[in-house]
Amino acid sequence: MRDCSNNRRGFDRVLMAVAATFLTVSASSAFAQDTPRSSASELAIDAAIPRPEPANVPPPTASDFKPDTTAALPDAAKPADVKPADVQATEAKPTDAKPTDAKATDAKPAEPSATAKAVEPKPADVATAPATKPADAPKADAPKTDTAVAPPAAAPAPATATAPAAAPAPATAAAPATEPVKAASNVAAEDQPVADKLRDLLANKSLRSFDRKNERAAAEKFYSAREYAPVFTKAGKLTDAGKGVIARLKDAAADGLDASDYPVPDFAAATTPDALADAELKLAASMLDYARQAQSGRMHWSQVSADILYPEHPIDPAEVFTNVTSAKDASAALDSYNPPQKLYKELKKKLAELRGQGDGPVITIADGPALKYVPARKKQAAVEMDDPRVPDLRGKLGVTENADSTKYDATVARAVERFQSSVDLKPTGVLDERTVKALNNPKRDRQIDTVIVNMERWRWLPRQLGAASVGNAYVILNIPDYTLKVMQNGAPVWTTRVVTGKPGQHATPLLTETMKYITVNPTWNVPPSIIYNEYLPALQQDPTVLQRMGLKLERNRDGSIHISQPPGEANALGRIRFNFPNKFLVYQHDTPDKYLFAKDERAFSHGCMRVQNPDQYASVLLNIAEPNQHYTPERIRSMYGSSEVDLKFPTPIPVNITYQTAFVDDAGKLQIRRDVYGRDATMLSLLKNSRGKDLETVVAHAQPSYARPSSSSLPAGVNVAGDNSGFGSSGPNFFERLFGGFGQPEPQPARRGQAQQQRRVITR
Known part of the structure; x- marks a missing residue:
């Protein structure tokens, strides 16, 4: 038969423990509110220990009680989200108690009363304020109790028998909130005004620095990632990237381009943040224009003829920004968008040579009789006409052999023949009136133009002409x-x-x-x-x-x-x-x-x-x-x-x-x-x-x-x-x-016995 009296006595003890707990908590709260604080250290301790709202404490259950009445001091003062490292960072005094578990502490606290030991609330049941970083914890001699966010917990003093769960008063809603701290900027102080202007310009929908949507989007993304800090200037002075880009743009004619298509802002005259920001974006736009036209050409091949079809290879504006501005040599990085083929680079050298021949005084060939060279035959010697215009002709055509000779010899005749071929004249080698007129065009513009349009056509071709797997x-x-x-x-x-x-x-x-x-x-x-x-x-x-x-x-x-x-x-x-x-x-x-x-x-x-x-x-x-x-x-x-x-x-x-x-x-x-x-x-x-x-x-x-x-x-x-x-x-x-089928060029093997006209396929 069941012993009901023993069960009854156990239930009575539970009720008594609950009542004692409520009385203790109420008394502690009143004591904490009514008793004046006598020292700054006590104030720091109270401020560091979170106190639960009485209304938030749930009724205890049987699982809240430990059968062992000699259990160690409950760790009710430590919130669930406070790490030991946060506690160790405080400087609470006068005690040297460490925020370790009660079982492992060196300073043994006073023995609490029996009723206090009976209740051990879980940390999860206690509403606590979030802890801040250890570096923000105030020192014990200068506590701050008027903020809405509680400071990190300091090391608690040993609990006494009369106040085992002492805690500071909870933060009130009336406490003023601190202003949010603005994130530190990575932009140098001297460049911040320019960065602010760049932010405003790129946010302005009416900005016309970039003609293409994808290029403007790339510029916005590039500058946003660097907090709108300028890349071509620093403290108002040109950076290495800015100098390199400007040098390449000014030398665009060397690649058969027109430097006037890529205007360079006057950074020396840009003395205000507004002027520097405007110059920054204009140079960026010219840089993208150069890269695009150097790679794909100044005209689309469809403008020239309907029977031209090359694969498109447009630039990626975002890649241009990254490639050029991060390179050690921005000029070389921008130059890399020109065709890499050897035949293109050889034309570039010849273009420089042709322009070099046009420097200095212009040589004009005077009108006169037609000059002709007749090679030697079996019974007749070579005929070399003599004319005072021949030295000028030699200089005009770049013939350095016998530069002062007035003889119209085989060397001069071959040079005339080559020139005639270059200007769509019949290559006769005879210096006639039409040839003299063509020669007197200043700086040999005809050949220069021919070289330039051929360099332009090289931009249409793929950058990789061959198949890599078979030796290009x-x-x-x-x-x-x-x-x-x-x-x-x-x-x-x-x-x-x-x-x-x-x-x-x-x-x-x-x-x-x-x-x-x-x-x-x-x-x-x-x-x-x-x-x-x-x-x-x-x-x-x-x-x-x-x-x-x-x-x-x-x-x-x-x-x-x-x-x-x-x-x-x-x-x-x-x-x-x-x-x-x-x-x-x-x-x-x-x-x-x-x-x-x-x-x-x-x-x-x-x-x-x-x-x-x-x-x-x-x-x-x-x-x-x-x-x-x-x-x-x-x-x-x-x-x-x-x-x-x-x-x-x-x-x-x-x-x-x-x-x-x-x-x-x-x-x-x-x-x-x-x-x-x-x-x-x-x-x-x-x-x-x-x-x-x-x-x-x-x-x-x-x-x-x-x-x-x-x-x-x-x-x-x-x-x-x-x-x-x-x-x-x-x-x-x-x-x-x-x-053999458009789009399917590989024919199928013929069956055995088919007519001789049928296709036979050999694949290896």
Whole structure:
């Protein structure tokens, strides 16, 4: 049977302990409020010990009591969020008590009463004020009790039997709050007024220093991250970054740019924060303009012609800010946005030389009789005319040999011939009236302009011309020079002559693409432009002309017509086609018309590029792409036949079709070529007649039309291969015929047993 009396006695003890606890807390509170403080140390102790609001103390439960009545002093004075390190940082006196747990303290406090030992409130049940950092803790002799935030707890004095839970009065709502402390600025005091002005300017929506939204956003982000401190000046004086940027902008002409496009503010006259802040942003805007135009050009290629297509490579304004302002040499960092190619840098040197020749007095060649040099023959000595104008002519043309001689000899005649070529005159070597007039143009402006527009075109090209995995190999074809070079590791590997497109509608386009495979024994799929402009008119005159030429006429599955020529020795593409799929539908290929390569000017094609030695070209490219296969021209020729053979490149090789009317040859001499397509003239007109940022507006040009002529254009009597119903052909469309599927240039292997005309693919 249960002993109810014992349980009753235990419950009575609990009630008595609760009552004693309430009485003790009330008495302690009254004592703490009514008893005056006798010393500053007591005030510091009271201020450091948080006191819970009586209304916030929950009723005790059975878990609040410890069965052991000899338990150590409760740690009711330590709040839950006060760390020992915070307590140790105080300087409370007169006691030396340490804020350790009661069980580990060296100074044993007085034994509390039995009722006081019975109650041990949890720290979590006590509402406390947040502790501040130890460095903010007041010393014991100078307490602060009038703030809304309680200072950190000081080391508590040993509790007494009469006041085991003594605590200071809680902070009152009426106490005035301290003002928030303003964060310290990292901006130097002398630059703070300029920083404040920069903040205001960049916050002003009407600011016009930056013409592009992305550049203004980059400027706002850059200056905000540095608390709007100026970067080009410090204490009103130019920094190294500011000096470097200004030096590069003033020397913009060395890179074929116009320094007036990048105005430099007068920092010497900027003596106020407003003027310094305005000059800071103007210099930043000029810096971004220079970087953008040095990298991408002063005009967009679409302004020049519709048959130009290069990949875009715009600057990142945020990257320009970071790169230039953090560099040891800001001038060199800004200069790095110019093309890095060797051929560009060589043109830059030649531009400096040409301008150097224009210094000093201008040499004028007087009018007079035509001068001519006749070389020696078997029975006749060389004829050297004598004329007092020849010394001036030698000086004008930079001929230093026999500078005072009046003889019009072979050296002078060759110099005249080179000059005539550079100014689009017939290179006869004869000093006639037209040549004298061209020579008297001051400072040889014509050559300088030619070099400048060629430097401009270099900015359109990709910064990385080659494929890194194959030794930076690439193909570069120069239209005005009618040459093609294969480059690897920065040096020419192989060179050949080419035939390019006729001026006008058949001009060879400027582009950058990748060569993906070579076709041996190609089928010629006649481009729609040739079908529409040439073959259909010919069919109107003679419906059998295509058959006599060995061409086959078919209908595509969409109803349009398709004309092709099967592989063979007489094929218009010759024996090899080099495929780099592009929107202009051009490629490089062999030709049966070998005699054209003997001509000096070779603009005869419909836009594609004919290669003089295609078997050598193919072996060079294949040995770069697959060095272990050991291709030779003989091996390529052994593949000649009547079925197509595709040789795929494991790594596509970039093809860059360029227009270099001025370039430096392998001997270091400046070469000038005729502006066969008029590209130089168009660009010079844009540069001279439109200034500054207007050049960057992209002009919409009508793109070449590749629409196929409809079947209704066919005259009566034309034989359409395999056409029984009028629209029965379901073969591939023109793009698929031309490149094996536009966008999918890798043809599929032919099945065994298919007809000989089907494509056979070799992939390695």
